[in-house]
Amino acid sequence: MNPQLQGIDQIAGTYPFDVARSVERIRINRFFWSMTRPEYRERFVRDEAALCKAEGLTGEETALVLGRDWLGLIRHGVNFFVLEKFARVLRLSNLDVYASMRGESLDDFLRTRRVPNAR
């Protein structure tokens, strides 16, 4: 146990990303990371399911990708910062992703913010 993380399991709705998680989930994290390359993005857009298969994603993982299940992906062990690349490919803003992880529509989420029109 990392002593710096003592008590972190009591913070609800938070999924610390550590080396154990990273090792377990490197394949799907690499899948999203590769979206920094234009040719990879094109492959994804052309046939999402085919790319998931070619990259060895499991059926469960493929469903999370195709279903744009942002919270599910986080809970599965995907790091937020590779999901950010996925959002760019889908032309979604980070705010769209935040709203989804909270289980809210974008407008409902923005209504909870100090400056809702800063989008």
Add this chain to the structure above:
Amino acid sequence: MARIIGGIGTSHVPTIGLAYDKGKQDDPAWSPLFKGYEPVARWLAEKRPDVLVFFYNDHLTSFFFDLYPTFALGASPEFEIADEGAGKRSLPRIKGHPRLAAHLVDSLVNDEFDLAVFQERALDHGVNSPLSLLWPHEPDWPGALVPIEINVLQYPLPTALRCYKLGQAVRRAVESYPEDLDVVIVGTGGLSHQIHGERTGFNNTEWDMRFLDLIERDPMELTRMKHADFVRLGGAESVEVIMWLAMRGALSDGIRKVHQNYYLATSTAMTVALYEEPAASASGFARAAE
């Protein structure tokens, strides 16, 4: 001799770069952010530092988990702007400073900071988002930048104290560089925000204000905090403020905060603070005498 004339703490939210690129400087929802950077940009224009030493984190762009360094220093003569999934921002390549970088590494490793060295890796929004508000860049940037990457996203992260000590070692390294260079240290990230999980959207302005007070006046108190404390108080991704501690470690106790701006619009408390070293006030004089 090289010397440190000041430090800047700044958020590095990608949205800052995006709003800049979309020309939202006068949009009422964004102008409090852009206005907040103007005094810092003016100070930089006036003091004309030769180099910014930039503590930042790569957001799984140019580094991946196959090798994600705890500390890594960029030594190239220039760095590309990264493609983070939507193409590159139209900014000029960022100039590095290979001679200072080589000296920093020599000094840091002999000072027992065994960091990795990288070349020719693109810099993502961790650098380019705040940089585009700090420095003019048409047709080119006015100075060089030495990036020092810190792992703030795959635990175990370096402790807050370790980051502070890295900053102290960077100060020793800069001050032992023989060439006359004016250096500004930049620490990026924060302040309060959480952008993953059901706790997404968490902020804590009260804590942010306390952090801003402590980073200036009593950084040692912050170095005693655990990562879990930062996560609880400021949200999961706010743990990256340990990079401000690296910046603060490189500054003296004689600093004076000359500017601060805090703007929490949607998800991240976007903040910029400028700390001036006593050496900075002699800057114009020294240059005039040169």
